[in-house]
Amino acid sequence: MADRIHVGTRKGLFELERRGGGWDVARTHFLGDPVSAVLAQADGSLLAALDLGHFGAKLWRRSPEGDWQELAAPAFPPKPEDAVDDPHPWSLGRIWALEPGGVPGRVWAGTMPGGLFRSDDWGATWALNEPLWRMPDRRRWMGVAGGEQPGISTVLVDPRNPADIRLGISTAGVWATTDTGASWSLINQGMYNEYMPPGQEGDPIAQDIHQLARCAARPEVMWCQHHNGVFRSEDAGANWAELTAIRPSKFGFAVAAHPTDPDTAWFVPSAKDERRFPVDGKVVVARTQDGGRSFEVLSQGLPQRHAYDLVWRHGLAVDPAGRQLAFGSTSGGLWISGDAGQSWDALDARLPPVAFVRFAAA
Amino acid sequence: MPTVSFTRALERFLPAPPATVAGATLAQALAAVFADRPALRGYVLDDQGALRRHVAVFINGRMVQDRQKLTDAVGADDEIHVFQALSGG
Numbered sequence: 313m314a315d316r317i318h319v320g321t322r323k324g325l326f327e328l329e330r331r332g333g334g335w336d337v338a339r340t341h342f343l344g345d346p347v348s349a350v351l352a353q354a355d356g357s358l359l360a361a362l363d364l365g366h367f368g369a370k371l372w373r374r375s376p377e378g379d380w381q382e383l384a385a386p387a388f389p390p391k392p393e394d395a396v397d398d399p400h401p402w403s404l405g406r407i408w409a410l411e412p413g414g415v416p417g418r419v420w421a422g423t424m425p426g427g428l429f430r431s432d433d434w435g436a437t438w439a440l441n442e443p444l445w446r447m448p449d450r451r452r453w454m455g456v457a458g459g460e461q462p463g464i465s466t467v468l469v470d471p472r473n474p475a476d477i478r479l480g481i482s483t484a485g486v487w488a489t490t491d492t493g494a495s496w497s498l499i500n501q502g503m504y505n506e507y508m509p510p511g512q513e514g515d516p517i518a519q520d521i522h523q524l525a526r527c528a529a530r531p532e533v534m535w536c537q538h539h540n541g542v543f544r545s546e547d548a549g550a551n552w553a554e555l556t557a558i559r560p561s562k563f564g565f566a567v568a569a570h571p572t573d574p575d576t577a578w579f580v581p582s583a584k585d586e587r588r589f590p591v592d593g594k595v596v597v598a599r600t601q602d603g604g605r606s607f608e609v610l611s612q613g614l615p616q617r618h619a620y621d622l623v624w625r626h627g628l629a630v631d632p633a634g635r636q637l638a639f640g641s642t643s644g645g646l647w648i649s650g651d652a653g654q655s656w657d658a659l660d661a662r663l664p665p666v667a668f669v670r671f672a673a674a
Numbered sequence: 675m676p677t678v679s680f681t682r683a684l685e686r687f688l689p690a691p692p693a694t695v696a697g698a699t700l701a702q703a704l705a706a707v708f709a710d711r712p713a714l715r716g717y718v719l720d721d722q723g724a725l726r727r728h729v730a731v732f733i734n735g736r737m738v739q740d741r742q743k744l745t746d747a748v749g750a751d752d753e754i755h756v757f758q759a760l761s762g763g
Contacts, residue, residue, distance in 0.1 A: 366683065366728045366758035367717040382688070382713065388721040403720040 314631035314671040317638050318358070319646060320347035323664035325360055335648050337661060341380070342372075349626075351410035351419060352672035359419065359435045361385075361407035369404045369423075373435055386421055386429035386438035388445075399451060400425040400461055409626075411467040414474030422464030426453050426481060430493065441493045444479075449498070452517055453484040465625050466524040470531045470548075478534070478549050480521035486536075486549045502552035505540050507585075523625040524549070525569035525577065528632075533574035535604075537567040537625075542579060544604045555604035560591040566628035568637065575603040578630065578653055580623040580639055589620040595645070597628075597637075597653050613656035614647060621645045626668030640666030676752040678707050680714075683758050688713050700731065701744035703754055718756055730759040 317328040317335065325347045329338040342362060348369070349361040358374040371385045391402040409422035413430070421429040421438065428441040444450070453462035466480030479487040486500035504513040505520055512518055520539035527533045536543040536552065541562040543552040561581040570576035579598045583591045590596065595614040598607045615621070621641030628639040637653050640646040646659040646666065676697060680690035693710070697703030708715040720726050725741040732738070732755045738746040748754065
């Protein structure tokens with residue numbers, strides 16, 4: 313059972329540890345600085361991405377002994393003089409996802425403005441995935457709320473095959489490679505974005521993927537919290553079916569997939585696009601245990617009166633055993649469950665706005 | 675030779691002492707500083723070598739004009755100041 317949680321916030325990285333029956337903040341890092349992504353490695357070392365307001369995206373690595381060192385952050389190559397029709401900057405904005413690559417030393421970084429970078433030495437050096445970046449279709453990618461640029465927020469590596477990867481891009485749909493990024497295809501069918509002009513609602517590239525998750529034991533089963541609702545795929549993202557039973561609303565950002573049960577997933581709904589706070593001011597988690605046919609609304613231990621907590625894309629996490637969950641909000645709330653979401657305990661702290669929550673096995 | 679000094683806010687992240695360097699343009703003067711302190715470059719310039727959006731540079735108290743190519747002229751006795759420029763909380 314995981315006994316450590318990393319919480320990235322607008323003003324620092326908080327490291328929680330389980331002590332006896334509960335959890336508490338054990339250490340803080342980068343206090344005052346926005347932390348946008350973190351990846352804990354099996355040897356206890358840590359990669360952390362900062363999103364400094366003045367000085368850009370930075371990358372730090374902690375050794376197993378606990379010493380921090382700054383690494384060179386991923387960087388885009390020089391923009392060609394003739395790339396005048398490229399609407400997106402060739403400059404690293406935010407490191408939005410750090411994911412293990414399935415082979416020793418490999419890390420994938422998803423960024424704004426929609427770059428995918430690969431390191432094979434735990435972050436010491438990075439290379440832009442050129443086949444994705446050089447695709448003419450990239451010019452059709454759209455910016456996301458909170459920024460004018462598209463962003464790669466999800467990088468899902470198939471646990472059986474490190475060459476097989478799915479990307480969730482906001483806003484450019486679901487992209488797939490089966491050759492470690494040498495070639496890419498836009499694969500999602502069945503999603504729709506109702507804010508698009510008439511006739512373009514189902515255009516795969518127009519889909520705003522808020523977050524993807526997949527069942528580790530059955531990786532072909534994937535879940536998506538999409539701008540326009542919740543979707544599920546049973547063929548690794550090629551085809552999607554909308555889950556209309558989601559309650560109390562279909563809007564939200566976060567999704568977590570059960571690691572071994574392909575029928576179970578969790579979501580944290582928000583009222584709707586234009587009103588980004590919990591329905592009726594009640595923080596709840598929506599859980600399905602039957603593949604999305606029905607949902608339970610879980611509220612035990614969660615604030616049910618005048619609560620305006622929004623949970624971002626990476627703000628909900630499940631541990632590798634599928635029993636412990638945690639989520640953090642933009643109002644600085646953090647809740648942890650030890651019984652698959654049935655009941656929740658609030659961390660006794662008022663954190664800065666939470667960007668992500670991640671379990672790490674000791 | 676011109677001198678380059680940096681906002682003290684940078685000291686939270688890495689050493690950034692004032693430097694006296696050769697250079698007839700802002701680009702040349704900064705390049706000379708970064709030759710000695712390569713880690714500092716990414717804090718001041720973006721991937722394409724332009725000034726970061728929230729970094730401001732003054733030459734003798736005048737804000738630089740060319741934030742992309744850094745072609746502003748620098749005289750032998752000029753003082754270059756690199757500041758941060760962002761509000762919020």
